[in-house]
Each structure stands twice: as C-alpha cells, then as structure tokens.
Amino acid sequence: MDLTLTPEEEAFRDEVRAFLDENLPQDANRADPGFVAEWQRKLRAKRWVGFSWPAEVGGGGGSIMQQAILKEEMARRKAPPLGSCFMGLTWVGPAIIAYGSEEQKQRFIPDILDGAYQWCTGYSEPDHGSDLGALQCKAVREGDEYVVNGQKIWTSIAMWSKWIILLVRTSQHADDKHQGITCLLVPMDTPGITVRPIKNMAGGAMFAEVFFDDVRVPVELRLGAEGEGWKVTITALAHERSGIAEVESLTRNLEALKRLAQKTTRGGRPASEDPGVRARIARFETRIQAMRMNGLRYLTKQLRGEPLGSETSVSKLLRAQLEVEMGDFAVEIQGAAGPLVEGAEAAADGGRWQKMALSWPEVVIGGGTPNIQKNIIAERILGLPKD
Ligand SMILES: Cc1cc2nc3c(=O)[nH]c(=O)nc-3n(C[C@H](O)[C@H](O)[C@H](O)COP(=O)(O)OP(=O)(O)OC[C@H]3O[C@@H](n4cnc5c(N)ncnc54)[C@H](O)[C@@H]3O)c2cc1C
Structure with a gap:
C-alpha cells in the first residue's frame, strides 16, 4: 500500500483546501438553509456532487482517489454534505448508473445531483x-x-x-x-x-x-x-460502506470528547487527568486509527480496480461500535449531568452527547446489524462455517 499522493492528487487536495478556505469560514452557520443552499450550488458548479460518477451522466468524472481526498477534506472541515439527496447519491444513483436505461439515467441522475427532491x-x-x-x-x-x-x-x-x-x-x-x-x-x-x-x-x-x-x-x-433486483441491491448497498469520511467524523467526535473530559471535573480535578479516562480515550484513538488503515486498504483495492465486497462490513461494524461506546462514555463521564437532555441549561455541549447516545440505532441497526456484519466477516472473509 503506497500512501504517497501523485503531484496531480496533491494539486487537487490544495484546490479543495483553497475552496474550503474561501467558502467555509470557521463561524459559518452550517444549519442555515440559505447558507447550505448556496454551498450546494457552489459544489454543483464545481461538479463535486457525484464527483466520481461518469461525466456523461453529469458527474465530475473524478478518480476514486480524488473522491476520497474530497470527502476527507470536507469531513475534516465539518463541511455540509456533498449534495443534499443522501440516498440518491449513496445508492439510488449508483444503482441507476449501473443498471438503469438511458431514459432512466436522463430522468433521474440530474435531479439527484441537484438535490431536487429526496x-x-x-x-x-x-x-x-x-x-x-x-x-x-x-x-x-x-x-x-x-x-x-x-x-x-x-x-x-x-x-x-x-x-x-x-x-x-x-x-x-x-x-x-x-x-x-x-x-x-x-x-x-x-x-x-x-x-x-x-x-x-x-x-x-x-x-x-x-x-x-x-x-x-x-x-x-x-x-x-x-427477478434481478437482488443484484441491483447488492451493487447499491456496496456504495454505502467505504468508510474513509466516517473516520474523519469519528476523529472530530473524539477531539470533542477530549475537550469534554478536560472541562468535566471528577473529585475536583479535570476528568482528563484520570488514568482510567485517559486509557479509554487512548483506546478509542487506536481503534479509529485501525479503522483508517482498513479504509485505506479498501481504497487501495478500489484503486487497483478490484471491487469492494464483504470487507466493507468491517468498517460498518467498527464505526457502529465506536459511535455507541463514545456516546455512552461521554454521558458516563458527565456523572449526574449525564442524563440531561438537549435544551437543559446544564447539559454539556448543548446535550449533543446525550442525543448521540440515544441515537445509536441509526448507526447500529440501519444498513444491517452488528450480528449480520459479524456473520459476513466470519463466513466470507475468515472462511468460517456458515451460521
Ligand atoms: C434508524 C434506522 C433507519 C432505517 N432505515 C431504513 C430504510 O430507509 N429502509 C429500509 O428498508 N430499512 C431501514 N431500516 C431497517 C434496517 O435495515 C433493519 O432494521 C435491519 O436490517 C434489521 O432488521 P430487523 O429490524 O427486521 O431486525 P431482525 O432481522 O429481526 O433482527 C433482530 C435481531 O436478531 C439478530 N439477527 C437476525 N438474524 C440473525 C442471524 N442470522 N444471525 C445472528 N443474529 C441475527 C439481529 O442482529 C438483531 O439483533 C432502518 C433501521 C433503522 C434503525
């Protein structure tokens, strides 16, 4: 696995960073519909929505590596999503590109790229x-x-x-x-x-x-x-789990968790000075790095033109476990303030940790449960006998 970027890829990364410097100020209100609409318009003008889709259907014609760079830089700066039609961009569009008629491509792909509807x-x-x-x-x-x-x-x-x-x-x-x-x-x-x-x-x-x-x-x-809908679905769902951008969002969550540990006190001292807290945070950091390495391995496979298959279940499983454990841990270190919900004055960080802890089914169950991911890993990657 060679992690060196080519000069063209470096230049593309610089271009994305310059775009972000210019168009995404630190204090931008990412929840403001006007700002988000303008942001999507600018991304579309650069053809960065559906960036790795073929240019013939209106995509950016970018390489998989450029797409990964784009997603990573965007996630690092907490940018609003690349396009507003989430399901259209993650699996409906790719399935239409792979299996749709010419008429279907022309009818649906431009609207998905424009985020015309959900x-x-x-x-x-x-x-x-x-x-x-x-x-x-x-x-x-x-x-x-x-x-x-x-x-x-x-x-x-x-x-x-x-x-x-x-x-x-x-x-x-x-x-x-x-x-x-x-x-x-x-x-x-x-x-x-x-x-x-x-x-x-x-x-x-x-x-x-x-x-x-x-x-x-x-x-x-x-x-x-x-009768071939299963094939269409498998292609479509495979686009859901490459995992590189999720690593960035987990890294940002971990940074926020560290700040929470610094400002929360335990026995009169910052929780971040507690060896147990430090060990848990270090372990999260290690597992996020492991997820990054896995993501890079999958990216390498894709760059070699090999299709991604069952191994993306590893990313899905790791991400689900990390999000649940980090949310629970953040609530736990807040002590008695842990159960406070969004809107309560004393809730740390506006109650975001409590919300994260309660929202676990979204990331754990949606798209296939951990048991199912483990079955896939056991049977198709490790070659263990079928369940
Ligand atoms: C937030 C959220 C959003 C969702 N969005 C959508 C959506 O937009 N569209 C859509 O179609 N679906 C959606 N789903 C549904 C989701 O895909 C299913 O809930 C999921 O696939 C699990 O299916 P189930 O709920 O029927 O649970 P079940 O399949 O009944 O599983 C129940 C339990 O049994 C375990 N289990 C089942 N089979 C096995 C096995 N063979 N080996 C070991 N353990 C097993 C499971 O791991 C689970 O713990 C969403 C779910 C959530 C939570």
Missing part, C-alpha cells in the same frame, strides 16, 4: 430485515404495469420523499430466495401508497411504515431485469 429506500419489511432476501411485498405484472401489494417498514424519510427505490417479489423460488426479487422506482404520490410515521426513542420521527394497496407502477420504472 429518495427513500423500501427494502425492510415487518418480518424481513436481516433476512431481506426472503421479502414478500408482491408485484404482479398486468400488461405494461406492475401491481404492488404489501408493506415496508423503517423507511427513513418516507414522509418527505418524492420517490422510493422499492424491492418487490415477482416470483417465488424454493431453492434460492434471492431469485424473483425485482427493483422498482416508484413515485410516492402514486394512488394506493400510505405512509405512517414511526416515533423513535429520542423523540424524533424520521422513519415510517409504508403500505402498498394495488399500487400501479409502469414497467418502464423497473430498474434492471425482472
């Missing part, structure tokens, strides 16, 4: 989450349409999405459950779709149950061939 993801069902391949939401072809009946659940941002990428069953295969799954792109305002928001334990409602009752979807909105 996409949501209709994969999980009440009885099929980890065991996604056994999903049962059904679509029957009638002429030039599919008629969809069934239910999805935990559909993030369904309430304010215009489109859903939906997995349905078009045929049953006793020998292989992954066969007979088809991927459809469906407008959320199609008659027969009902969205029922679900409240989470941190008080927010960002996901929903979605019901399909005789929903008619034109055949031209099928993504990929009928």
Whole structure:
C-alpha cells in the first residue's frame, strides 16, 4: 500500500483546501438553509456532487482517489454534505448508473445531483430485515404495469420523499430466495401508497411504515431485469460502506470528547487527568486509527480496480461500535449531568452527547446489524462455517 499522493492528487487536495478556505469560514452557520443552499450550488458548479460518477451522466468524472481526498477534506472541515439527496447519491444513483436505461439515467441522475427532491429506500419489511432476501411485498405484472401489494417498514424519510427505490417479489423460488426479487422506482404520490410515521426513542420521527394497496407502477420504472433486483441491491448497498469520511467524523467526535473530559471535573480535578479516562480515550484513538488503515486498504483495492465486497462490513461494524461506546462514555463521564437532555441549561455541549447516545440505532441497526456484519466477516472473509 503506497500512501504517497501523485503531484496531480496533491494539486487537487490544495484546490479543495483553497475552496474550503474561501467558502467555509470557521463561524459559518452550517444549519442555515440559505447558507447550505448556496454551498450546494457552489459544489454543483464545481461538479463535486457525484464527483466520481461518469461525466456523461453529469458527474465530475473524478478518480476514486480524488473522491476520497474530497470527502476527507470536507469531513475534516465539518463541511455540509456533498449534495443534499443522501440516498440518491449513496445508492439510488449508483444503482441507476449501473443498471438503469438511458431514459432512466436522463430522468433521474440530474435531479439527484441537484438535490431536487429526496429518495427513500423500501427494502425492510415487518418480518424481513436481516433476512431481506426472503421479502414478500408482491408485484404482479398486468400488461405494461406492475401491481404492488404489501408493506415496508423503517423507511427513513418516507414522509418527505418524492420517490422510493422499492424491492418487490415477482416470483417465488424454493431453492434460492434471492431469485424473483425485482427493483422498482416508484413515485410516492402514486394512488394506493400510505405512509405512517414511526416515533423513535429520542423523540424524533424520521422513519415510517409504508403500505402498498394495488399500487400501479409502469414497467418502464423497473430498474434492471425482472427477478434481478437482488443484484441491483447488492451493487447499491456496496456504495454505502467505504468508510474513509466516517473516520474523519469519528476523529472530530473524539477531539470533542477530549475537550469534554478536560472541562468535566471528577473529585475536583479535570476528568482528563484520570488514568482510567485517559486509557479509554487512548483506546478509542487506536481503534479509529485501525479503522483508517482498513479504509485505506479498501481504497487501495478500489484503486487497483478490484471491487469492494464483504470487507466493507468491517468498517460498518467498527464505526457502529465506536459511535455507541463514545456516546455512552461521554454521558458516563458527565456523572449526574449525564442524563440531561438537549435544551437543559446544564447539559454539556448543548446535550449533543446525550442525543448521540440515544441515537445509536441509526448507526447500529440501519444498513444491517452488528450480528449480520459479524456473520459476513466470519463466513466470507475468515472462511468460517456458515451460521
Ligand atoms: C434508524 C434506522 C433507519 C432505517 N432505515 C431504513 C430504510 O430507509 N429502509 C429500509 O428498508 N430499512 C431501514 N431500516 C431497517 C434496517 O435495515 C433493519 O432494521 C435491519 O436490517 C434489521 O432488521 P430487523 O429490524 O427486521 O431486525 P431482525 O432481522 O429481526 O433482527 C433482530 C435481531 O436478531 C439478530 N439477527 C437476525 N438474524 C440473525 C442471524 N442470522 N444471525 C445472528 N443474529 C441475527 C439481529 O442482529 C438483531 O439483533 C432502518 C433501521 C433503522 C434503525
């Protein structure tokens, strides 16, 4: 693994840093919608949204290495996201680029890059989450349409999405459950779709149950061939877990955790002087570095043109464990103030640690639970017998 950047890559890093110096002042209000809209407009003008997507579809045509540099520099400066259509950019767009018709590419990719509207993801069902391949939401072809009946659940941002990428069953295969799954792109305002928001334990409602009752979807909105939706999904989800930018965000969280330990007192002294606290922080630091090394190893693989497969489960697992443990630890060192929530005057850092500690399901369960990641690592990387 050679970590030296080429002169062109160094020049690109300088360009990104100069852009950030000019357009992202330290005190910029990253939550101000006006600032974020202007930020997205500038990124789009530079073609940095969808930067590694082919130029023919409106992407930046950048290399994977440049994309990694861009994401790393942006995360380091706590920049607003690269584009505002999260699911569109992370898996719907890549799946359309890989499997979509020319018409689908022209219809959807520019809007995803512009963040014109949101996409949501209709994969999980009440009885099929980890065991996604056994999903049962059904679509029957009638002429030039599919008629969809069934239910999805935990559909993030369904309430304010215009489109859903939906997995349905078009045929049953006793020998292989992954066969007979088809991927459809469906407008959320199609008659027969009902969205029922679900409240989470941190008080927010960002996901929903979605019901399909005789929903008619034109055949031209099928993504990929009928029965090959599993292949489309695997390609799409692989884009979710490369991990380099997450390392930067974990590093920033750790820096904030160190500051918290410095300003929190234990027995009249800063908690950061406690050897136990120091040891825990050092261990977090070591594990974040291990995650960085893994990320670089995966990046090297991609640069060599080798596809990323099961090993991205290692990044997902490490990130989930670190976020949960760091959130819990931050609450723990605050002592009696630990349970204070956002809005309470005495809550440290505006209650961000409490929020992080309560939001763990987002990073732990969303996109596949730790047990499932461990199964993948055991079976496909370590070659252990199947569960
Ligand atoms: C914040 C959040 C956002 C989400 N957003 C979306 C979304 O936008 N779209 C979408 O489709 N889904 C979404 N999900 C759903 C998520 O993908 C599923 O919750 C997840 O895949 C787990 O499925 P499940 O909830 O059915 O749990 P189950 O599969 O029932 O698992 C329950 C428990 O059993 C364990 N388990 C299951 N099978 C095995 C096994 N073979 N070996 C060992 N342990 C096992 C699991 O690890 C878990 O601990 C979201 C979830 C969360 C929490």
